[in-house]
Every structure is written in C-alpha cells, then in structure tokens.
Amino acid sequence: MIRIxxxxxxxxxxxxxxxxxxxxxxxEKTSFALTHYKSGVAFLENYHGDxxxxxxxxxxxxxxxxxxxxxLREKDETVxxxxxxxxxxxxxxxxxxxAFDFIAKPITYYSFSTMLRRAITRASLESKDEVMIxxxxxxxxxxxxxxxxxxxxxxQVIYHTDNGDYSEWRSLSSIEANFLSHGFAKGSSSYLINLxxxxxxxxxxxxxxxxxxxxxxxxNKKEFAQTFAQxxxxx
Amino acid sequence: MYQWTxxxxxxxxxxxxxxxxxxxxxxSFPRRSHFWWRFPxxxxxxxxxxxxxxxxxxxxxxxxxxFLGIFALSIGYICFVFEEPFLNLLFLAVAGYAVQHIAFCCxxxxxxxxxxxxxxxxxxxxxxxxxxxxxxxxxxxxxxLFYAVTYLGAYFLWGRSLRKEKDFMISNRWLFFIxxxxxxxxxxxxxxxxxxxxxxxxxxxxxxxxxxGILSCLLVLVVLFKIKEAKQAENELAIVEQLWREDKAxxxxxxxxxxxxxxxxxxxxxxxxxxxxxxxxxxxxxKGVENSIMIYGAMVKTGNDAxxxxxxxxxxxxxxxxxxxxxxxxxxxxxFMSYSSIYSLFGNALDNAIEYVKSLSEDKRFxxxxxxxxxxxxAIHIENYLEHELPLEAGWPKTSKGDxxxxxxxxxxxxxxxxxxxxxxxxxxxxxLFAIDILLPSKVEGSGEKNHELGLPNEQSK
Numbered sequence: 043m044i045r046i047x048x049x050x051x052x053x054x055x056x057x058x059x060x061x062x063x064x065x066x067x068x069x070e071k072t073s074f075a076l077t078h079y080k081s082g083v084a085f086l087e088n089y090h091g092d093x094x095x096x097x098x099x100x101x102x103x104x105x106x107x108x109x110x111x112x113x114l115r116e117k118d119e120t121v122x123x124x125x126x127x128x129x130x131x132x133x134x135x136x137x138x139x140x141a142f143d144f145i146a147k148p149i150t151y152y153s154f155s156t157m158l159r160r161a162i163t164r165a166s167l168e169s170k171d172e173v174m175i176x177x178x179x180x181x182x183x184x185x186x187x188x189x190x191x192x193x194x195x196x197x198q199v200i201y202h203t204d205n206g207d208y209s210e211w212r213s214l215s216s217i218e219a220n221f222l223s224h225g226f227a228k229g230s231s232s233y234l235i236n237l238x239x240x241x242x243x244x245x246x247x248x249x250x251x252x253x254x255x256x257x258x259x260x261x262n263k264k265e266f267a268q269t270f271a272q273x274x275x276x277x
Numbered sequence: 278m279y280q281w282t283x284x285x286x287x288x289x290x291x292x293x294x295x296x297x298x299x300x301x302x303x304x305s306f307p308r309r310s311h312f313w314w315r316f317p318x319x320x321x322x323x324x325x326x327x328x329x330x331x332x333x334x335x336x337x338x339x340x341x342x343x344f345l346g347i348f349a350l351s352i353g354y355i356c357f358v359f360e361e362p363f364l365n366l367l368f369l370a371v372a373g374y375a376v377q378h379i380a381f382c383c384x385x386x387x388x389x390x391x392x393x394x395x396x397x398x399x400x401x402x403x404x405x406x407x408x409x410x411x412x413x414x415x416x417x418x419x420x421x422l423f424y425a426v427t428y429l430g431a432y433f434l435w436g437r438s439l440r441k442e443k444d445f446m447i448s449n450r451w452l453f454f455i456x457x458x459x460x461x462x463x464x465x466x467x468x469x470x471x472x473x474x475x476x477x478x479x480x481x482x483x484x485x486x487x488x489x490g491i492l493s494c495l496l497v498l499v500v501l502f503k504i505k506e507a508k509q510a511e512n513e514l515a516i517v518e519q520l521w522r523e524d525k526a527x528x529x530x531x532x533x534x535x536x537x538x539x540x541x542x543x544x545x546x547x548x549x550x551x552x553x554x555x556x557x558x559x560x561x562x563x564k565g566v567e568n569s570i571m572i573y574g575a576m577v578k579t580g581n582d583a584x585x586x587x588x589x590x591x592x593x594x595x596x597x598x599x600x601x602x603x604x605x606x607x608x609x610x611x612x613f614m615s616y617s618s619i620y621s622l623f624g625n626a627l628d629n630a631i632e633y634v635k636s637l638s639e640d641k642r643f644x645x646x647x648x649x650x651x652x653x654x655x656a657i658h659i660e661n662y663l664e665h666e667l668p669l670e671a672g673w674p675k676t677s678k679g680d681x682x683x684x685x686x687x688x689x690x691x692x693x694x695x696x697x698x699x700x701x702x703x704x705x706x707x708x709x710l711f712a713i714d715i716l717l718p719s720k721v722e723g724s725g726e727k728n729h730e731l732g733l734p735n736e737q738s739k
Binding site: 143159241242268271 | 641648649651653699
C-alpha cells in the first residue's frame with residue numbers, strides 16, 4: 043500500500059489527479075491510500091512523516107506550495123515531493139526543497155503515469171527501513187540511511203555509520219539486495235556505498251562527504267556511475 | 278623437431294618480445310570480464326600452443342611460417358583478453374609486431390656492425406650456441422638495453438597517445454592492409470637474411486637488410502597512426518557539420534519565435550482598440566489580452582545565462598507545438614561549463630526530444646529536464662515519452678538509417694562534450710520513457726551551499 047497525499051485547492055484538478063491514480067491502480071494492479079488536503083496549512087498540521095508521495099500544488103491559497111514544502115522539509119527530508127503547477131517557471135527552483143519533479147497542468151495521463159512509476163520507485167528507495175545487526179553479542183537496529191558504507195573484511199561485515207562502526211559475522215552477499223534497493227551501490231566485491239554520502243566520483247575514486255576515499259573496481263565502475271547518476275536525478 | 282635447440286628456445290623469447298610490444302599498445306584498452314583469470318590462463322595456453330609448433334625445418338619458408346604463426350596466436354590471445362573490435366586489436370597487434378621488429382633489427386644491426394662476440398648473434402637461428410659465456414652475458418645486457426630503449430620510445434611516441442583516444446577506428450582499410458603486408462615482407466626478408474647469410478661474410482648485405490627492416494617498420498607505424506588519427510578528424514568534421522546545421526536550424530527557430538511575438542502584438546493592438554471602442558464584451562477581450570501576455574511568461578531564470586536563453590526559446594517553441602516542457606534546474610551548478618558547451622549539450626538533447634515527441638499524439642508530448650547537484654557532482658536528466666521500444670546496443674541506440682543523420686550526430690556531439698568534462702552519459706529506455714542521464718564532476722570549490730533562495734514572485738495570492 044502506497045500512501046499518497048494530494049495538496050490541491052482546485053476541485054477539478056484534484057479530481058483529475060484522483061481519477062488518474064485510480065486508473066494507474068487498476069492498470070498496474072497496485073493500491074494507494076489517498077489523503078486530500080485543500081490547503082498547505084491543513085496538510086502541515088496533519089503531517090507526521092506518514093506519507094510516501096506528496097503531490098503539491100504550487101498555487102495554494104494562503105501559504106504557497108513552495109513555502110509549505112520548505113516547512114515540510116524541516117519535518118521530513120526525504121519524502122517524495124511532486125509539484126503541480128500551471129506556471130512552469132515557478133517550479134524551476136524546486137531542487138532547493140529537494141522536489142522530486144513537477145507536473146504541468148493540464149495534466150495528461152501519460153505524463154502523469156510515467157512520472158508516478160518513477161516516484162513509486164523512489165519512495166521505496168527512501169523508505170525509512172532499518173537493519174537488525176548482531177554486533178558482538180548485542181542486537182541493534184540501524185536506520186539504513188545512517189550507514190555511510192558497508193565493507194567486508196575477513197568474513198566480517200563492517201557497517202560504517204555516523205556513530206561509529208559496527209561489525210558482525212556474515213557475508214556481504216547476504217545483505218546486498220536489501221542495501222541495493224535502498225540507495226546503495228556496489229563499488230566492488232567488498233564495498234556497498236550509500237549514494238547519499240558521495241561527495242565526488244572521479245573515474246574509479248569515490249570521495250565520501252566525510253572525506254573517506256574508496257576505490258571502486260574497474261568492472262563495477264560503469265554501473266556504479268550510472269546508478270549514481272540516476273539516483274541524483276531522482277530515479 | 279622438439280629438441281631444445283636455440284631456435285626452439287627462441288620461439289618463447291620471440292613470443293615474450295612480441296607480447297610485451299603488443300602490450301605497450303593494448304594496456305589501456307577495456308579488458309574482458311574475469312581479466313585476471315583470462316590473462317594468466319590464456320598465457321599458459323598460448324605458451325603450450327607455441328611449444329606445440331614443431332621445428333620441422335630450419336629453412337627460409339618454415340622460419341617465416343613459424344614467426345607469422347606465433348604472431349597469429351598472439352592476436353588470438355589479445356582477443357581473448359581485451360574487449361575491442363577485432364580490427365582495432367589487429368591494428369594494435371601489427372603495431373606491436375612492428376615495434377618488436379625494429380628493436381630486433383636495431384640490436385642485430387649493432388651486433389653485426391661491431392661483429393660483437395665474433396658475429397655469433399644470429400646463431401640463435403641455428404642448432405646451438407658456440408660463443409663463450411662472457412660474450413653471451415654481455416650480449417644479453419646489450420639485448421635488454423636495445424629492446425628497452427626501443428619499447429620505451431614506442432610507448433612515448435605512440436602508445437601513450439592511445440590512452441586518451443581509445444575510441445578509434447581505422448579510416449583507410451586499404452592502407453591498413455598494405456601496412457600489414459609490409460610487416461610480413463620485413464619478416465620474410467629477415468628470414469631470407471638470417472638463413473642465408475653469416476655476419477662475417479655478408480656484413481654489408483646484413484646491415485642493409487636490418488636498416489631496411491628498421492625503416493620499413495617505422496614507416497608502417499607512422500602510416501598506422503596516421504590512418505587512426507584521420508578517423509578522428511572525420512569525427513570532428515561530423516561534429517562541426519552538426520553544429521553548423523544546428524546554428525541554421527536555430528536561426529529558423531528564433532525567426533519563427535519572433536514571428537509569433539509579432540502576431541501576438543498585432544492581436545493585442547486590435548484587442549485594446551476593441552476595448553477602447555467598447556465594440557466587444559469586455560470580458561472576452563480581456564481574456565484575449567491575458568492570453569497574449571502569457572507568452573512573455575516563458576522567460577526563464579535558472580541561474581545560468583546560456584540555459585536561460587535556450588530554455589526560454591525552447592519553452593516558447595514547445596508551447597506553440599503542444600509540447601509540455603518542464604524543468605527543475607539548479608543552473609548555478611553548471612558554472613564550470615562554457616556557455617557554448619551548455620548550449621550545445623542541452624540544445625542537442627532538447628532538439629532530439631522535441632523532434633521525437635512532435636510525432637506523437639498531443640497527450641504524450643512531454644519532455645522533462647532536471648539538473649540536480651550533490652556536493653561536487655551534477656546530474657542532468659532529460660526524459661520524454663517513448664511510443665515504441667528502442668533497442669539499445671552497448672548502451673547506445675541502434676539507429677535506423679533514416680534517423681541516424683539527426684539523432685546519431687546529436688548524441689555523438691553530446692558524448693564529446695560530456696567526455697570533455699570528464700563526465701559520463703547513459704541512455705535508458707524503460708516503460709515508455711526514453712531517458713538520458715549525464716553525470717559531471719563540477720570541480721568548483723566552495724560552491725556547496727544547499728539552500729538557494731527561491732525566486733518566487735510576490736504576486737502569488739489569488
């Protein structure tokens with residue numbers, strides 16, 4: 043179940059959006075939980091980090107969509123945010139509130155459905171999942187996005203996080219799939235790197251935001267760069 | 278046939294000389310998967326095959342066959358280890374053989390000219406070595422010296438340039454074929470000399486022969502790298518042509534846009550006149566004026582001048598062709614690129630997309646562009662609706678003849694620009710979307726501020 047909020051004051055536009063979502067549900071055999079807000083203020087009052095995708099009109103009464111988004115980002119940095127507008131130029135700077143993308147009105151189904159598919163993929167990437175690890179006898183939960191990179195070293199997996207390193211006895215391949223579907227990419231047979239933490243990628247050299255340098259393997263280089271490019275672009 | 282005579286041993290020495298010479302040229306080319314398995318295992322197999330070639334005869338034709346046979350096996354080995362079109366690998370192998378032959382001729386020229394060690398340097402082609410140990414050792418060091426100098430020289434003159442220009446093609450296959458023949462001829466002539474002549478009796482003949490070997494192989498190398506470079510000049514010409522065509526198209530577009538504005542201004546004048554005279558119902562006329570003014574809403578501010586001009590123009594054009602062009606652009610982060618690069622890169626991408634979606638029904642005409650940044654990296658993403666499957670070949674569209682002229686050059690030109698900035702470009706087709714992803718290192722220090730001011734106009738309230 044994908045949770046979607048619509049923040050839109052115009053009744054007709056909201057109805058079109060809802061009908062498109064309904065069509066997508068039946069065509070793609072998925073289901074949505076929809077919440078509709080008529081103003082940004084009402085939305086902010088009720089938002090508790092419990093949505094996957096938010097469709098936000100820019101031209102809202104009272105507080106406009108960009109201002110609402112700025113306050114939203116204080117509560118939730120990662121939720122997938124899609125703007126709706128009939129004045130395209132106001133959305134150009136959507137990157138400043140980490141907007142995923144925007145849709146120009148009048149909305150057409152093909153434009154909407156192709157973007158929604160990407161938004162859903164992105165939402166699953168940004169989900170606030172945690173990993174359970176067994177580090178020297180104690181079980182603990184780590185939010186996936188708090189891990190900057192994972193390294194395998196003599197049959198131990200080492201999780202490098204903001205609060206220090208944790209290790210446990212297991213193979214990298216046993217955790218790989220989970221990490222790869224949450225915004226990590228495989229740098230080599232012994233590294234999984236959190237794409238959010240990459241400061242620079244030049245050739246085979248990855249520099250993380252904390253200054254740590256990791257060299258990726260020649261074989262993984264191309265795929266790694268492509269995954270990273272698509273991640274940055276919001277795919 | 279399998280006795281350990283010096284020629285039998287020399288097979289392996291020759292193989293080593295050849296592989297190292299070929300390595301000078303191949304080293305920076307893309308390797309096949311499991312390279313570190315292929316490399317030693319292939320080498321083992323190659324040595325086995327070379328071992329298996331019998332020394333059936335010490336005569337002229339058999340020796341020529343022997344060397345060309347080992348050369349052919351070495352080409353097979355290179356193909357097994359490196360991932361490149363066959364012709365390109367053949368090119369590198371021939372260049373390698375020419376270098377090996379130059380080194381060989383230089384060394385032998387010196388040995389014969391000085392009659393070092395009593396002129397026994399050619400004895401390796403016989404059944405046994407007769408020189409005493411000191412001379413053998415000295416000539417070994419000389420041998421290493423000559424080969425090292427020649428190989429290093431070849432690397433700096435030609436091998437090094439291949440590092441940057443991996444994407445080459447042979448422009449003139451006839452010349453390539455003739456160059457190969459020249460190498461074969463040099464090898465054959467060499468066999469003629471070493472099987473017939475002895476250093477003491479035929480010194481002049483041998484010296485001329487080795488000098489010929491050196492010069493002909495040098496000529497081969499010059500020709501080889503000429504026909505390789507020629508291809509790149511052709512590529513560049515294609516880009517220049519493309520840019521020229523674009524400028525022309527650009528002019529026509531700009532003219533069309535000006536015409537649109539002129540027509541709108543004309544309408545505006547008449548609508549205002551109608552309101553003044555009270556001829557039309559005010560509401561309708563005002564609506565018309567509003568529509569006419571909307572066209573100026575297309576002026577774009579992204580934080581990058583080149584992109585502003587381009588996007589303003591494309592927005593105008595798209596608006597008049599029923600195409601929805603939307604973008605989220607952090608234009609300031611493109612400051613490291615030249616205006617012409619930006620104009621050309623984005624212009625090509627948008628033109629390709631516009632050209633394509635124009636052929637679609639109106640509800641599928643959308644193009645989305647984003648420029649987003651994270652620390653030192655910038656990602657450009659352009660996507661449009663894709664009606665039919667577009668098969669990609671090695672990450673690049675298989676172009677049908679018809680659209681190669683347009684699409685192909687546009688993409689080629691984009692790739693050149695991206696490579697110029699040490700970036701990567703990827704194409705993706707998936708679920709009715711065609712997407713171009715470009716990753717660029719921005720190299721700009723200290724421009725990492727995250728929260729840019731939003732350029733939101735004040736007249737937002739309804």
